[in-house]
Amino acid sequence: MKILISGGRKKTRYLLQSLNTTKHKVVVINKDKDFCKVLSREFKNVAIIHGDATVPDTLEDAGVYNFDLGITLCNQETENLVIGLLLKNVFTIDRVVSIVNTPHNVNVFKELGVTETINSAKVIAGIIEQHAFVQSLKMFMPLEDENLLILDIEVTEKSPVISRPIESIKLPGEAVITAILRDGKATIAKPKTILEHKDRVIVTTLKKTKNKVIKAISGA
């Protein structure tokens, strides 16, 4: 895959560390010259370009036409949007992921066609919720405007669903049990599967029924 990463410091560095840079062709554009030097020493397989990615010439020099993925990690929302628009409209990159620091700008990016946004405030809020708010909720993943959620809920001793087959469990709203994690092994949920204590149930639900679903499975 051909990937462009523009802006950002720590995020860029950690992203490069976790990406397989021999398998993917990765190009980094950053405005900070010294940071570029550090990166180029650390990552031999990555093309590091010192420049401003909001300037079309820089992107042109970097040769990012038709890349598979563009990632923008600038602190300034305006820069992320301009890079996103250029990548999409001029360099024909279909998938652009942008970090958005101000929650109400998420829709701006979407409506202007920058396909995916990472809303840092919402992500952190989600993590706090999953750790502190409900103990039996192990994971919380919002999809598509947060209307659809994937939840990972633990079956506790007082769960109303314990020792019952999935087909007999009536969840509120349009929630569906999709998978079970038992002893670290994942299986797709079948109607006859009987839920046990400490099972983790993966549920897909609409946002409005989230709390009811958690209650129905964990009992808390």
Added chain:
Amino acid sequence: MANGIGNKYKNVLIVGCGRMGAALAYIMSQQNKNVTIVDMDELSFQKLSPAYGGNTLLGDGTNINTLKEADIANSDIVVAATNDDNINLFISAIAREIHGVPRVFCRLYEQDKQQALKNMDIKSICPPELSVNAFLKSLEDQKEETSDENTD
């Protein structure tokens, strides 16, 4: 073309009260338009002529809520005239694509950046380009004058 913008465009929103924004705001308010000018720096409004008859709004033009407060959705003309190209691109894209403002102008120091607005009906105004054209034009005019003299 002296007036440039017809009477059907009544509500004007200008973001950025620099020399250009302030001068434009004043002229348009003299043309009996409802002008609102936005800037983050209160002192910048001192650049406005004392005879300016429009509104001023203190706020960040890249903040959706500020733009809503400035009634961007009912604006007929939006001019993005801050000193930052990326901010101007951001504001003009929001005005045109999200709020459907009929006439949107974006001031850009770097002309190339207008590529970001590809497929959007936004007019970019580039001061260096305008200056170059003005120089060339006056050179041309001078040449004509001298050649006129020569033929006489």
